[in-house]
Amino acid sequence: MKTRVLKVDPSNIDADSIREAAEVIKAGGLVAFPTETVYGLGASALDEKAIRKIFTAKGRPQDNPLILHVAAVSQAAEAVEFFPPNAKILIDKFWPGPLTLVMKKSSKVPSVVTGGLDTVAVRMPSDPVALELIRCSNVAIVAPSANISGHPSTTNAQHVIDDLSGKIDLILDSGPCRVGVESTVLDLTISPPAVLRPGGTTLESLRQVLGNVVYSPFLTERPSQPRSPGMKYAHYLPKADMYIVRGNIGDVVKKIRALASEYKKRGISVGVLATDQTASEYEGFAVLSAGNRDRPESIAECFFGILRRFDKMNVSIILSEAIDAEGVGMAVMNRMEKAAAYKFIDA
Numbered sequence: 001m002k003t004r005v006l007k008v009d010p011s012n013i014d015a016d017s018i019r020e021a022a023e024v025i026k027a028g029g030l031v032a033f034p035t036e037t038v039y040g041l042g043a044s045a046l047d048e049k050a051i052r053k054i055f056t057a058k059g060r061p062q063d064n065p066l067i068l069h070v071a072a073v074s075q076a077a078e079a080v081e082f083f084p085p086n087a088k089i090l091i092d093k094f095w096p097g098p099l100t101l102v103m104k105k106s107s108k109v110p111s112v113v114t115g116g117l118d119t120v121a122v123r124m125p126s127d128p129v130a131l132e133l134i135r136c137s138n139v140a141i142v143a144p145s146a147n148i149s150g151h152p153s154t155t156n157a158q159h160v161i162d163d164l165s166g167k168i169d170l171i172l173d174s175g176p177c178r179v180g181v182e183s184t185v186l187d188l189t190i191s192p193p194a195v196l197r198p199g200g201t202t203l204e205s206l207r208q209v210l211g212n213v214v215y216s217p218f219l220t221e222r223p224s225q226p227r228s229p230g231m232k233y234a235h236y237l238p239k240a241d242m243y244i245v246r247g248n249i250g251d252v253v254k255k256i257r258a259l260a261s262e263y264k265k266r267g268i269s270v271g272v273l274a275t276d277q278t279a280s281e282y283e284g285f286a287v288l289s290a291g292n293r294d295r296p297e298s299i300a301e302c303f304f305g306i307l308r309r310f311d312k313m314n315v316s317i318i319l320s321e322a323i324d325a326e327g328v329g330m331a332v333m334n335r336m337e338k339a340a341a342y343k344f345i346d347a
């Protein structure tokens with residue numbers, strides 16, 4: 001299959017391009033499209049055959065459910081049995097935006113979307129191109145991240161081309177994603193509500209609105225029966241073997257320099273994933289800065305792209321500085337831990 005790429009300016013959206021993409025969705029095809037979090041791989045939420053193509057194109061396990069993307073609250077209402085009381089408050093405050101709500105599903109949602117679960121995950125993205133595409137398709141769009149399963153998520157159209165060219169019909173290219181990590185997934189079927197995946201909406205901001213919100217205990221364990229099926233699969237893996245070095249930042253820098261020198265001596269190519277504050281400390285090594293460690297949003301924005309750059313540099317080992325797990329830093333550390341397959345070095 002030849003994959004077409006259509007450029008769309010998000011501040012001056014070309015109606016013909018959106019119409020063309022919507023026609024592909026309506027005809028049962030697959031369209032990769034930008035959201036504010038990462039690029040999504042979309043299909044019509046009512047077309048089981050099209051939805052199965054998503055799993056095939058990505059190599060995604062069948063039991064890992066998809067998020068339903070809507071452009072109106074009424075579309076979300078059709079997908080659920082009912083809105084729990086706190087859903088309304090959260091929708092008012094955080095939609096459109098990077099917050100996915102897990103609720104009891106209605107009979108209208110095909111079970112291929114939910115991996116056989118009786119719950120459905122729904123969100124309204126804030127990206128104007130995503131919203132226009134959903135509106136013009138006249139149907140909710142199911143979309144996981146537009147990457148090969150197990151690879152880092154895609155945050156620009158080139159990443160999508162690298163992973164999925166030849167496997168999908170169309171890519172809408174409107175430049176890099178603003179947030180850079182996926183949405184926060186919040187389970188509203190239990191009390192207190194639990195974060196199943198930290199993401200672009202912070203725990204702190206959810207607590208301001210709801211009071212009691214917890215991180216699912218499954219976030220730190222690796223369970224055999226997780227609440228969120230996505231938790232049990234390998235995720236975000238770069239080609240290199242990655243290690244997280246944690247501790248006091250001064251000690252972390254010293255430790256990484258010592259380890260990197262050792263690898264270099266042994267002829268092993270090593271990359272250092274650093275921050276703006278520390279990158280200059282690694283002169284002589286292949287170093288990439290993910291952003292400012294005092295602004296975790298800046299690191300979130302670049303994180304997946306940096307993993308993909310290390311892939312292209314063909315390093316064998318990545319040594320990554322840990323950052324503080326506060327605000328969006330929690331989502332960054334969650335992705336970093338998975339990318340490193342939970343391998344830590346204490347400085």
Ligand code: AMP
Binds near residue numbers: 117
């Ligand atoms: P992705 O679209 O690749 O970012 O993955 C979507 C995430 O949402 C995965 O971690 C899924 O397991 C999770 N998810 C989707 N639907 C549900 C659901 N009904 N219950 C719990 N988690 C879900």
Ligand code: MG
Binds near residue numbers: 145153
């Ligand atoms: Mg994904």
